[in-house]
Amino acid sequence: MSTRGLRILLVSHYYPPHLGGIENVVHREARGLAAQGAHVTVLTSGDRSSVTVEDGVRVVRVAAWNGAERRAGVPFPLFSPALLTTALRLARRADAVHVHDCLYLSSWAAGLAARLTRTPYVLTQHVAVVEHPSALVQAVQRAVYGAAGRALLRGARSVFTLNASVARFVRAHGAPEHRTRHLANGVDAERFRPAASAAERAALRERFGLPADRVLVLFAGRLVPKKGYDLLLAAHTPDAGYDLVFSGSGDTAALAGRPGVHWLGALAQEDVADAYRACDVFALPSTAEGFPLTVQEAMASGLPLVTTDDPGYAPYALDRDRVSLLPRETPALAAALRALAADPERRVLMGAYSRAYAEKSFAWDDHVQTLLAHYRGEAPR
Template sequence: MSPSDRPLRVLLVSHYYPPHVGGIENVVRQEAGRLAARGVDVTVLTSGERGSALVEDGVRVVRIAAWNGAERAGVPFPVLSPGALPAALRWARWADVVHLHDCLYLTSWTAGLAALLTRTPHLLTQHVAMVQHPSALVRGVQRAVYATAGRALLRRARAVLTLNATVADFVRAYGARPERARHLANGVDTELFRPAVCAEESRLARRRLGLPEERPLVLFVGRLVPKKGYDLLLAAHDAQAGYDLVFAGDGDSAALAGRPGVHHLGALASEELAEAYRACAVFALPSTAEGFPLTVQEAMASGLPVVTTDDPGYAPYGLDRSQVLLLPRDAEALRAALTALAADAPRRERMGRYSRDHAVEAFGWEEHVIALVRHYREAA
């Protein structure tokens, strides 16, 4: 069968993939499943505790055995086994196009090298710019990686897809050809992530999650690492606050232990996470250098008022700043905003309505996948 007679073959490459919980892996799972539903032949190359290859929900998932000990120190960087390059060569040779997710990881370096050796075109989605990690060593390693392997991947990519203006500037600074840079927002499942249909549904969700039923709840979703700003939320909260904090994510859980009015749900699968959004009254994410992360999109789709960092990466989305609070990364500013929102239910309702309407209009997965297929065909 000639290439024109068979389905388009795409190799998606991600450092993690569900059931591992995180933003990039959730995006890749959505892309993979929705591409497959459109008739694209999809293989995902990722890491795992053990090597394996099996079909999951119509998508072929190839997991390379990897050591993941660095994640326990807040550095999500799986170290692949020696079988990574042979597997990447096999699947790059099979593919019409290779789609790398983020140029920081060994999975992308390996698959990018395989694409070069097999002369398979590759695209790259860059999710974030430089992460301001508290460790000078980690920051230095990031700079070194982006200046070497990252630059090579960005330079050779047939298209570089970015989520916001900050990351677009970053990839151009590190070698992406300006004429190949494209803005492509992540999609969000607006059927899974939806508002509670009534107050009773929200109360039941709180009960199932073991959360208080009467207090306003402010939800944080993400790993408990400093770049996400969980420490700022803790600093902004005290026993007299008019709201409780709810954290969904893994990481430094000891920092949350024993604090009054603070609840830790741990890492949640997508269905449980959607219920957590419906259980809460406000979403807060004072992160840094993330632009417009997927969790903000999920919160908006769930009809929550959003309090997050004033990042230039939000500019392409045209948000109404009276309806989405974009604040400096400052505990006092957070305290004032969250206290005011907790005491003003009508304002929360207005902001939540705006969030939902904007998400339905701007973050459709179908539009995202149609654009992806177009980029793939142009590259291949």
């Protein structure tokens, strides 16, 4: 089956302009597939039901209530009853369905629709059970993955995972080992690039209202405990030799009034790319996230990387002399950031490694070609 004319249904609980890692991945996949000649439809949530064409992609939004995210930080839209009938209609017209994460109502509806219409589907599982302060939220996640999630994983033609921890998780929940594949997300290496000059970096700092003469450590993501923003705050002191820069929404009150701490707000993708270029180091002491898209963006932007030493990173074979992989502990984080702030030569070496690694390993064209082979049933088993 040729790519041109192939009909693909991508399914994600959120899609831009909603901000987040999964929706950004789906957006980039959709555009890449469309550029290869596929007819791409995205099924997602919206404040109201609508059908639009965006970047050559048909986007079908089903009305959903998003109060759980607004009130409790739980990204779980509750769809209108039209979700299942819409999923059935779209799956019937598709040659393949691609479901992103098996936790959400949109995923369950799409998986059921694919089975009822006998349309093959693949699934990308981005994370395992996410840590949350609420015991109820934790229990609900485990119950969902043990029931609906298990059914989705068992029935998928292929299950893509982003790291070794998630690969173990999906196999433990029913995904056959011979159908499980490691597939890194791609990154736009033209949008996310190093600053071309000191003058460009200085202009960006002025634009964002950031100090011109300080080492800047950037955190990009939601300000929630699993991302580790609180660990960065705890590790930082006024004499640390660097300032912290935060981009994202969430517990912004925790940032207020702290010396050497700057908040840029929740930025659009093009502005996030500029924020990377304005800064000197990227730090993300998160937990249970796979290989976060922000890490890939930071590496493509040529920033030294400081992140959690997650055993799930093993498939990426990162050079530990050029990437700081740390215990998720405040003292280790504080020591690493202080040392980097005081060592500009090491920052240059680490940044060069980041950029070279991203160019080699995170090419979107390779990612899209892998997807197409699995959609067509041509990938080796």
